[in-house]
Amino acid sequence: MRAIMFLTVTFVLSVVSVAAGAQTDKVRAAIEATNRKFEAAWAKKDAAAAAALYTEDALAMPPNGPVAKGAQAILDMWTAALPTVPGPIRLITLETSTHGDVAHEVGTYVIWGADGKIVENGKFVVLWKNEGGQWKLHRDIWNSDMPPAK
Amino acid sequence: MRAIMFLTVTFVLSVVSVAAGAQTDKVRAAIEATNRKFEAAWAKKDAAAAAALYTEDALAMPPNGPVAKGAQAILDMWTAALPTVPGPIRLITLETSTHGDVAHEVGTYVIWGADGKIVENGKFVVLWKNEGGQWKLHRDIWNSDMPPAK
Numbered sequence: 001m002r003a004i005m006f007l008t009v010t011f012v013l014s015v016v017s018v019a020a021g022a023q024t025d026k027v028r029a030a031i032e033a034t035n036r037k038f039e040a041a042w043a044k045k046d047a048a049a050a051a052a053l054y055t056e057d058a059l060a061m062p063p064n065g066p067v068a069k070g071a072q073a074i075l076d077m078w079t080a081a082l083p084t085v086p087g088p089i090r091l092i093t094l095e096t097s098t099h100g101d102v103a104h105e106v107g108t109y110v111i112w113g114a115d116g117k118i119v120e121n122g123k124f125v126v127l128w129k130n131e132g133g134q135w136k137l138h139r140d141i142w143n144s145d146m147p148p149a150k
Numbered sequence: 151m152r153a154i155m156f157l158t159v160t161f162v163l164s165v166v167s168v169a170a171g172a173q174t175d176k177v178r179a180a181i182e183a184t185n186r187k188f189e190a191a192w193a194k195k196d197a198a199a200a201a202a203l204y205t206e207d208a209l210a211m212p213p214n215g216p217v218a219k220g221a222q223a224i225l226d227m228w229t230a231a232l233p234t235v236p237g238p239i240r241l242i243t244l245e246t247s248t249h250g251d252v253a254h255e256v257g258t259y260v261i262w263g264a265d266g267k268i269v270e271n272g273k274f275v276v277l278w279k280n281e282g283g284q285w286k287l288h289r290d291i292w293n294s295d296m297p298p299a300k
Binding site: 035059061063064065066067082097099100104106123124125127139141142143144145146147148149 | 152209211212213214215216217247249250252254256273274275277289291292293295296297298300
C-alpha cells in the first residue's frame with residue numbers, strides 16, 4: 001500500500017512536471033500571438049481591439065499617469081493614447097514563466113516614428129491570466145529607456 | 151487499485167492546495183519584511199544593503215534608463231541613484247501571488263522630500279524568487295504617476 005502510494009505520487013508529480021514544460025512553450029506561443037494582436041491594434045489605432053486583450057479586472061500602469069483599473073479605464077487609456085502614437089510598436093518577449101493559469105513575461109519594446117526612425121524604446125513586465133482558455137494581460141507595466149522629454 | 155490511485159491523487163492535490171494558501175500568507179509577510187529593509191537601505195542611502203535584496207541574476211528596470219542586469223549592475227544603479235533621493239520612500243504592497251519558488255507583487259510607492267511633502271508617487275511590479283530560503287527581488291519595474299519633470 002505504501003509502495004503504491006509512493007509510486008502513484010511519483011507518477012502524478014512526473015506527469016505534472018512534464019506537462020508544465022510543454023505548457024510553458026504553448027503559453028509563450030499564445031502570449032507572443034497576443035502581442036502580435038496588440039501591435040496590430042496599435043498600428044490601426046484601434047483602442048477597442050487593444051483593450052480586448054486585457055482581463056475584465058486588469059491593471060494597466062503607464063509611466064507618468066495613474067493606474068488604469070479595469071476594462072473600461074483601460075479602454076479609455078488606449079482611446080486617449082493611441083491617436084498620439086507616432087508609428088508602429090514592436091514587443092519583444094525576453095522570457096516567460098507559467099504557473100497554472102498565470103504567467104509572467106519580461107520584454108522590451110521599440111516605437112518607430114513616421115519616418116522609420118526609432119523614437120522610443122523601453123521595457124515591460126506583464127502578468128498574464130488564463131480566462132476561459134484565453135491568455136490575457138492582467139497586470140501590465142512599462143517604462144522608457146530614454147531620458148524624459150524636455 | 152483505481153480507487154486507491156484516485157484517492158491518493160485527490161489527497162495529494164488537497165495537501166498541495168491547502169499548503170499553497172498558507173504559503174502565500176508567509177510569502178507575503180516575507181516580501182513585506184524585505185520591503186521594510188529596502189526602505190531602511192534607502193533612508194540610509196546604503197546601496198549595498200539595497201542591492202543585497204536582489205537575486206544574483208536579477209533585472210532592475212528603472213524609468214528613463216537602461217535595464218540593470220545582475221547584482222553588480224544593480225549595485226551600481228543604487229550607488230548612483232541613492233545620493234540623489236530627496237527623502238524617505240514607502241512601498242505599499244497591494245497584492246501578492248505565490249507559485250512555488252516564485253511570487254509576484256503589485257504595489258505603489260510614495261517618496262517624501264526633506265520638508266515632509268510628497269515629491270513623487272508611483273507603482274511597481276516585482277517578481278520575487280526564493281533563493282536558498284530567502285525571498286529576493288528577481289524582476290523589478292516601476293514608474294511614476296507624475297508628469298515628467300520639466
